[in-house]
Amino acid sequence: MPRRVFVLGLDSMPPSVLYDGGDVGAFEYLRGLVEEAQRYRMRSCHPPITVPAWMVMFTGRTPGELGIYGFRHRRPGEFGYYIVNSGYIRYPTLWESLGRRGLRVGVYGVPPTYPPKPVHGFLVTDFTTPGPDKPYTFPPWLRRELERTTGPTIFDIVYRSHDKDRVARELFHMLENHQRQVEYLATRKNWDFFAYVEIAVDRAHHAFWKYFDQSHPRYEEHPEYSRVIPELYRRIDKWFEKLHKQLPRDTVVVIVSDHGIKSMKGAFAINQWLAEQGYLKLKVDLSGLKPGTDLREDMIDWGGTIAWAWGGYYSRLFINLKGREKHGTVEPKYYEETVKQIKKDIEKIRGPNGESWQNMAYRPEELYPEVNGDAPDLMVYLDDLWWRPAGTIGWPSPYLEENDRGPDDAVHDWFGVYAVYDPEGTIGKGDQGEIQIHEIRRHLEEIVLSRQ
16 A cells, blocks of 8 residues: 655745744644654755746656746747746656556645646646636536535735735635635545645745844834734644644655745846846836836837846846847857856846845756756846846836835745655654755655555
């Protein structure tokens, strides 16, 4: 018989909270499991963001092999973008491989699993789902069953908002909705492997981190908002304690995240910097634009433009390469030296007060054994992720105190958690050092199949 494994995925959970006690005591039950677990510091992928990180974990493939470098992508020669979905995942996931061996699987909220694919068991899609009016379960009739039990599924909330009271209400409502559904599935259905990812953790971190982390440069003690993150942790802890006691006693529990989280020191207007450096030429005067203006295709003087970029938790930079882009100007023979020069210039960017930054700019070929899909020319991390790249323009300075896309208190960090609790003690316990996110799939598969 295979080992029964339940994976509790806490999106963006850092070791400082789950392992090191930075959670103000909110994870009492989970902390107890972690103390008896085999514990790893999980090193996330390049880039350390939700899409593609969870699929890296559950396929064992790098973002380059998957051809997925974020939630959105740009086809060569186009200025707009398309959204990644489950149809772009070409490698088998762990649950697909287990299903082919005859094991029954349950999948809930793992990004990106929309639109739903058939599995040997059941599946509920993730936060990328457009809404509850779309097909989001396998088998299809599971949707009606869930909605009769819990009401419509809530996939995500608007978390970048100044209306923090509404964000908190919707956050807890979404968490409760997910927990009711997962408890129903985990206790009423047959499964050997169950993977559940809770996106509410990530949303709480981004919306309320400056009220929680006392080291945040804009830390603010608030009678209500400072309690949101600890309360979310507490609700997860109490819910899982109740669920765990309903599972078979020999169930292996895995607690894992896709990346960590840390305070956002500020945002840096990467396209504005490119314009100031002469890499991006605009038809309009920067000083005459409204701060936070989106860079549009018709604003760019393509004949004088060498590169432009996207903002996000990391920046993707594109060379205006002749023969690939619609209005390409950079001759292919100068491509390599152009990339190298921009890379050097990015590495020299300093902070607003002249302080040194740890900037990293990589060609995808430097990071991955294989590069598929629509990769950028450069992947850029500013000050080891502490500063968020902003794609908008028109600012008085490229250094912004806040995110340009609405309130966001946090940026992603390289290290998450991976803890395996085995009630039978055969796996062992204690600190195991570091594990790469793409190594987790093999590790989990070995655990599930250890009794076959």
